[in-house]
Amino acid sequence: MPTKHKRATVIGGSLAGLFAGALLHRGGWEVQVYERSPRELESRGGGIVLQPEVVEVFRRLELDPDGPAGVWARERIFLDRAGRIAQRMTVLQKQTSWNAIYRALRTVFP
Numbered sequence: 001m002p003t004k005h006k007r008a009t010v011i012g013g014s015l016a017g018l019f020a021g022a023l024l025h026r027g028g029w030e031v032q033v034y035e036r037s038p039r040e041l042e043s044r045g046g047g048i049v050l051q052p053e054v055v056e057v058f059r060r061l062e063l064d065p066d067g068p069a070g071v072w073a074r075e076r077i078f079l080d081r082a083g084r085i086a087q088r089m090t091v092l093q094k095q096t097s098w099n100a101i102y103r104a105l106r107t108v109f110p
Contacts, residue, residue, distance in 0.1 A: 005030050018105035022061050025108055050094040061108055068100030
């Protein structure tokens with residue numbers, strides 16, 4: 001008896017669509033990702049905190065377990081409306097960019 005292939009269509013080729021499509025692809029699905037932009041997407045900003053959930057998805061996708069390149073921040077500083085420091089919070093977080101995550105996810109697809 002022939003084996004049926006699992007197929008998925010993902011509408012939207014930005015980060016959420018690529019995360020979904022990449023996980024399905026690694027799970028053995030045949031995936032088509034559609035994006036309405038006629039050219040490859042460009043930067044949507046920098047300074048994205050690399051959350052633990054993103055690092056976990058990178059591990060599942062067999063990408064660099066440390067996630068995309070970035071810089072480590074040891075402190076978060078909150079300013080008030082006048083620009084004065086209102087609060088400091090010690091927290092170790094990796095800052096990365098939209099482009100770094102996007103490029104890494106694109107490598108999953110043939």
